[in-house]
Amino acid sequence: MGTIAWKNWRAARGRKQQGAPQYEVLLYSDASVRGGPLVLGPYSILNTLADPSPMMPAMAMRGEHLVKMPDLVDPQTKELLPTNSKAYHGGTAADEMAALLSLSCGVRCRVGGTSRDWTINGNDPYGQPVFWDMHPLRRPGSSGQELLPRITTRKVDLNGIQDLLLTFPEIAESKAIALVRAARMYSNALWWSNEDPNFAWIQFVGAIETAANTRRSGLQGGAAIKALEELEPKLWAALEAADGSTKQDVAEIMVPNLKAQKKFVSFVADYNQGPPETRPAEFQQLDWLKLDSHMQVIYGHRSNALHDGTPFPAPMLQKPYGTYEEGWSERPLGITASSGGSSWDAHEYPMTLQTFEELVRGCLVEWWKRLS
Template identity: 35%
Template structure:
């Protein structure tokens, strides 16, 4: 009965949003609030409306329409996190982030700390029911969820969106202060409970600069495939942060998957399936083509090229976007050897643990998920997976070389690799050079 009521409530909520969209569009274009960037206007010739497109995620589709001058209303959503911010506001295209100057609480306290205010430039559309499944744009969230996931990646902090809280214009109200909205109820994330004496990922706590959100500026440069892959990876990274203190073994899976999803997109842009198969399996490709012809080689490549050499693809992607060592660092005895050679070995080990977790049910080694040590006189936590020669816990034992890095370091590594990739995606010249 409760499940049926939940479905009915969801349908009512969707209907209200749809009615609001239709009502808003029927009253024409409305101006945004005074705090929001106004689209450029030309009295002699107004900008042409953006062409409807299904080729972009909502966050980019809305941005492109906004740049062409379309704006129907302005909407506000609270963003929940457990970090605090410095800086007043940050704007990227139609998206404005406002610092609520939330009171600094104990570590892990989740509360609304930012407001997302954005210009809605998309037309309201009736839902369609296609005859064939399509998940090209699917990532399991809305436009606001896309923004929250990218904010989490850019900030290196947990971030989740609340429901629509205020609307400006759109035919619903002429009040310049906007109209409060309460029909979109979204579950509020709970505060983070640390199951140990200290945080497993202390790097996810503290203060963040609002200016970090300027990393959104390059988003319109991304292709459909790139943007979808980025959002999916950002979602996984954000989920890993939300779970890391209670279910760290699941966070490890999500962090590896976040990198692997981006690696798949990166590899696909390095050539056709046939070219990639020839690079990955040159002898096999030559034998297929010689005995059965180019047509069969193309069919085999289309089917299997992305599933061959998965570990190598994962490692190569990370090394191609290898970040510099973080600053500050602990004393040398507690540092890892931050070199391509070290990371190549570490990434292979981590990917092997991920495979065993998925296919054999063997969790990631527990020592990798222990809170990192912070020693007196150091300004950063230990980076190593273990500080001893070996360790034994919960029925398992591992030697030091099999425990390359702790989760706190790998979270920072994952974020930096993905941000380096995003930086290249937003720079066509850098992307062209990498492909060549």
């Protein structure tokens, strides 16, 4: 059972021409859009030519409903059918497409409501203007505060992203579900980054973890012990005097936790695109040779944020130092930092949210390409 947009798109394959639209939704973004229209199976993305600042309906998406919603009751027996939420991602087909657009371009993109419908008055070829679920959107966060300054320079090139988006209906069902969920988490992180950067960190990590969970962990036998040593150094140190059998038993007990963390770290190692082309001064640069270690720290912060409510360290919740001309710091500055009565060493705040956003998007887009 695939996602709505995936099933709808696959139902449109093989048609010789585009079908008539049934609805139109507005897609809000603070990025400038060029090109279009972009035809994607039963969906068309149109450029509204809107001024991207501050947050405008920059695109309109028209679509068709080709697949009916699943029945809840057996039409013959009148009995309730078994429930199924394997493809659930918390949104509509339009939300799926907005998230895929967001990930493919690295920009904020969100559905703002339905503006036109062709099913009310079928005699009108231009459709019936409507105002359904319309809520003018604004970029969350303080005015002038941008924790992800690089995304403000990115453009939406509708013609340039077509090849990547066209692979979506060709991806296997379970992988397509994971892609949509990861894209929606990435998109949520972009949208809320200025209002709640701690939430953005959680969403970015979750996007990678969602994609990583489609891969095998390979943690059996000696691999589990090695993972315990690499991922839980404090526990490993406490086991220093233990014999091999005890270490193996502890590793096997820890396997569920180790699997999740190992998948996350390995996924980033396999799919990251390396340092950005434009880099700041050397003292502001991230040590990419220690990327695995950085990912372990970030994964630990995410676990603390989810399970005991401890936010990410304050330096990781702040705007990066720099300018558009000279570049942006890849890591928070200083060998120590303090805020709100708490303090951290530099190794506890390895990179900025901006650096992690670029890392996450690079990994997810590369994974998407390999899926197809």
